Amino acid sequence: MSDLGSDAISEIERRASEPMALHDTRVAQPIELAIVVPTYNERENVPILLAALERVLVETEWEVMFVDDNSPDGTAERIRELAVTNPRIRVLERIGRRGLSSATIEGMLTTGAPYIAVMDADMQHDESVLPRMLERIKTEPLDVVVASRNIAGGSMGEFPRNRVRLSNLGSRISRAVCHCDISDAMSGFFVVERTYFKQVVPRLSGTGFKILVDLLASSTREVRVAEVPYHFRSREWGESKLNVNVELEYLLLLIDKALGRCVPPRFVLFVLVGSLGVLVNLACLTLFFQVANASFLVSQSLATFVAMTFNFVLNNLATFRDRRLRGRRLVRGLFSFYVACSVGALLNVSFAEFLHRASIPWYVAGIAGMAISAVWNYGLNMVFTWRRSRA
Numbered sequence: 001m002s003d004l005g006s007d008a009i010s011e012i013e014r015r016a017s018e019p020m021a022l023h024d025t026r027v028a029q030p031i032e033l034a035i036v037v038p039t040y041n042e043r044e045n046v047p048i049l050l051a052a053l054e055r056v057l058v059e060t061e062w063e064v065m066f067v068d069d070n071s072p073d074g075t076a077e078r079i080r081e082l083a084v085t086n087p088r089i090r091v092l093e094r095i096g097r098r099g100l101s102s103a104t105i106e107g108m109l110t111t112g113a114p115y116i117a118v119m120d121a122d123m124q125h126d127e128s129v130l131p132r133m134l135e136r137i138k139t140e141p142l143d144v145v146v147a148s149r150n151i152a153g154g155s156m157g158e159f160p161r162n163r164v165r166l167s168n169l170g171s172r173i174s175r176a177v178c179h180c181d182i183s184d185a186m187s188g189f190f191v192v193e194r195t196y197f198k199q200v201v202p203r204l205s206g207t208g209f210k211i212l213v214d215l216l217a218s219s220t221r222e223v224r225v226a227e228v229p230y231h232f233r234s235r236e237w238g239e240s241k242l243n244v245n246v247e248l249e250y251l252l253l254l255i256d257k258a259l260g261r262c263v264p265p266r267f268v269l270f271v272l273v274g275s276l277g278v279l280v281n282l283a284c285l286t287l288f289f290q291v292a293n294a295s296f297l298v299s300q301s302l303a304t305f306v307a308m309t310f311n312f313v314l315n316n317l318a319t320f321r322d323r324r325l326r327g328r329r330l331v332r333g334l335f336s337f338y339v340a341c342s343v344g345a346l347l348n349v350s351f352a353e354f355l356h357r358a359s360i361p362w363y364v365a366g367i368a369g370m371a372i373s374a375v376w377n378y379g380l381n382m383v384f385t386w387r388r389s390r391a
């Protein structure tokens with residue numbers, strides 16, 4: 001943790017309860033740096049971060065934009081209380097939405113400052129490197145300056161081993177899609193020039209947690225990047241929100257970047273799950289028909305039923321993880337999935353049969369039938385089974 005005294009934090013909190021001076025005689029300077037901070041349950045960390053920023057950014061005109069996804073611990077309300085008496089502070093609260101990347105992008109869109117920094121609220125990012133990052137992006141021809149843990153002078157600190165390995169693997173993979181050579185593409189701490197951000201923003205995916213990879217991979221030209229080392233700190237307050245979905249979200253971001261946005265990554269995942277379902281179907285058919293000696297009709301019906309249930313569970317966990325069904329809605333969803341997929345199967349068979357009769361080769365007819373039912377199943381289940389909740 002930084003050497004921030006508790007005095008600085010209480011000063012931030014004291015000012016929040018005081019009325020502002022009515023006649024401030026200072027001439028307002030244009031804001032040079034905006035710091036975008038995504039937050040989810042970071043109530044305790046907000047005043048600590050603000051005090052830290054005030055301490056290191058004495059020579060800069062700056063503002064901070066928190067983007068909070070309606071944290072249950074009341075983070076947004078806490079920020080609003082502090083913002084009333086401090087015009088540097090703003091908060092954008094999103095209701096019924098989650099997502100680190102999308103929160104960050106929306107925060108970045110709120111500012112007119114020429115340089116935009118992105119950092120976490122949990123004090124794991126060392127704010128004292130901010131002035132150095134700003135200096136470099138201002139004085140050198142650069143689009144992005146990344147605070148890196150993987151170059152001399154930086155480190156992962158006490159980050160858990162498995163997360164370090166994952167981060168390194170992710171960085172290596174990212175080189176295939178990023179238009180630059182960078183050692184820590186998994187970093188969530190960087191400064192970007194607003195003109196560069198504006199160029200790439202229409203192509204951003206906004207999927208997952210790896211906003212830097214998204215920003216770099218969305219460029220149509222080589223990105224001018226520099227890295228500044230820092231030591232990643234441990235979290236003192238609150239807990240990490242990243243879970244097993246990190247890998248999945250990252251995979252989806254890569255799919256999105258690689259397929260040039262022709263196909264929605266969610267659909268790719270749906271088809272992958274469906275393909276696994278075919279294997280499950282075959283395995284069950286073998287078991288029931290060959291091993292248990294049931295009739296073909298019974299075996300295939302049971303196998304289809306198992307495969308559909310398997311697909312539902314996997315889609316609920318992965319493909320529609322952001323709309324995951326639980327409790328009673330899970331049961332309702334399962335039935336809706338059975339119905340949608342049964343109609344899909346009928347469509348598949350009748351369309352393939354129609355093509356086959358029209359002298360189309362059997363395998364082309366078969367693939368076309370499957371393609372039609374995949375699109376049907378995806379669309380219908382998205383609208384009825386995993387419909388967007390209003391909450």
Ligand SMILES: Nc1nc2c(ncn2[C@@H]2O[C@H](COP(=O)(O)OP(=O)(O)O)[C@@H](O)[C@H]2O)c(=O)[nH]1
Nearest residue numbers: 038039040067069099100103120121240241242
């Ligand atoms: N707005 C928003 N912020 C998030 C979300 N998930 C994480 N964050 C914030 O993003 C930052 C990084 O998250 P963290 O859990 O510390 O990730 P870790 O450091 O990789 O373990 C923190 O400031 C979190 O509060 C989210 O879904 N929405």
Ligand SMILES: [Mg+2]
Nearest residue numbers: 120122124240
């Ligand atoms: Mg963190």
